[in-house]
Amino acid sequence: MTPTDVLSRLGRVSCVINPLSGSTPEGAAGLIREKLSGLPDDPRIHVAGEGDLPLLVEQALADEPDTLIAWGGDGTIACALSHAGMTGPAVLPLPGGTMNMLPTRALGGDHDWETLVEAALRGGRVRPMPCGEIIGGPRFFVAAMLGDMTRFTNSREALREGKLLEATEIVHDSTALALKSNLEWSAPGAPKRTSTALTVNINPDTPGKLEIASVDPQGLLDLARIGIEMLVDGWRNADDVDLVRMDEIEVHHMDKGRVSVTLDGELREMETPLRFCRVDAAVKIFVPDLS
Numbered sequence: 001m002t003p004t005d006v007l008s009r010l011g012r013v014s015c016v017i018n019p020l021s022g023s024t025p026e027g028a029a030g031l032i033r034e035k036l037s038g039l040p041d042d043p044r045i046h047v048a049g050e051g052d053l054p055l056l057v058e059q060a061l062a063d064e065p066d067t068l069i070a071w072g073g074d075g076t077i078a079c080a081l082s083h084a085g086m087t088g089p090a091v092l093p094l095p096g097g098t099m100n101m102l103p104t105r106a107l108g109g110d111h112d113w114e115t116l117v118e119a120a121l122r123g124g125r126v127r128p129m130p131c132g133e134i135i136g137g138p139r140f141f142v143a144a145m146l147g148d149m150t151r152f153t154n155s156r157e158a159l160r161e162g163k164l165l166e167a168t169e170i171v172h173d174s175t176a177l178a179l180k181s182n183l184e185w186s187a188p189g190a191p192k193r194t195s196t197a198l199t200v201n202i203n204p205d206t207p208g209k210l211e212i213a214s215v216d217p218q219g220l221l222d223l224a225r226i227g228i229e230m231l232v233d234g235w236r237n238a239d240d241v242d243l244v245r246m247d248e249i250e251v252h253h254m255d256k257g258r259v260s261v262t263l264d265g266e267l268r269e270m271e272t273p274l275r276f277c278r279v280d281a282a283v284k285i286f287v288p289d290l291s
Contacts, residue, residue: 008090008126010036010286011066013043016057016080017096018072020048024096028071035117043069048076057083065089067120067286071113073097074142074264077106081131081283082139090126090286092116099265101142105204106285119288131282132202132210135275139282140202140263146251146274147183147197148260181216183259185251195242198251200276209245210278216242250275 013036017028025031029045036043044063046056057080060068070080071094081102084091093103094113104110106129131139181194193214201211252273253259261270 010120012041013067014060014063014065015043015069016046016060018048018076021073021096022098053079061088067092071096074102075266077102078264084283090284092286105142107287116288119290124286124288126284127287128281129283129285130202130280133277133279142264144200145262146259182255184254185249187246187249207280212244214242248277
């Protein structure tokens, strides 16, 4: 199946379902099997347990489906997208998590799973989706956030795109509260800059470019003010957010080498330097016809 704007059918379907995600309904496997019961070929259903998600995705891809349905949170969907790539089947992401950034970005709107599946049964269009990539490391499809500030959030809702301070809880971590400008970053060969926090966003409207938002508050009150600006006007319009577009960037944590990183809302610690680039056609998305 190749990317096209011609109306396509689901064809043979395999489903990866993560029942541990935040809003995947009870009995999800039975619900989607019933929804897909009218297809010529019975769908293959794979239900995730603790720790076996990548293996389960590979098993679903081994079914050689025309469409891979990934139903779960952003981590589940990102795993499916990363494994499928451009050589695999088209992926239909269904929202089943807390934030659901990925299905909203991939499908161009916020829709419930039933609406998406019912529309997909009528047809859809297969389109490429870009991603960001840490060279030699994982991919992300909406945004990566870097800096000690990412560690003072216990609520994953605070990692929602462009809403850095929403639903945050300050944890007992003095380095997170220090608000040091300890991230050094630049495009290859360009002068280095320093920041307290960075967001590397994958904007569908800027092919070939990473969208870099830099935040450098002078204290907690300044951080709160910037947060209010971001919530009210959106982070692209906030006065204290420095926005640039680059082909690649390299980031280094000047104090300790390791940096807190969230990839599509998933928090992890990674060794720096980290080099980011963009892949314009990373995976094929099945976009249901909702017209």
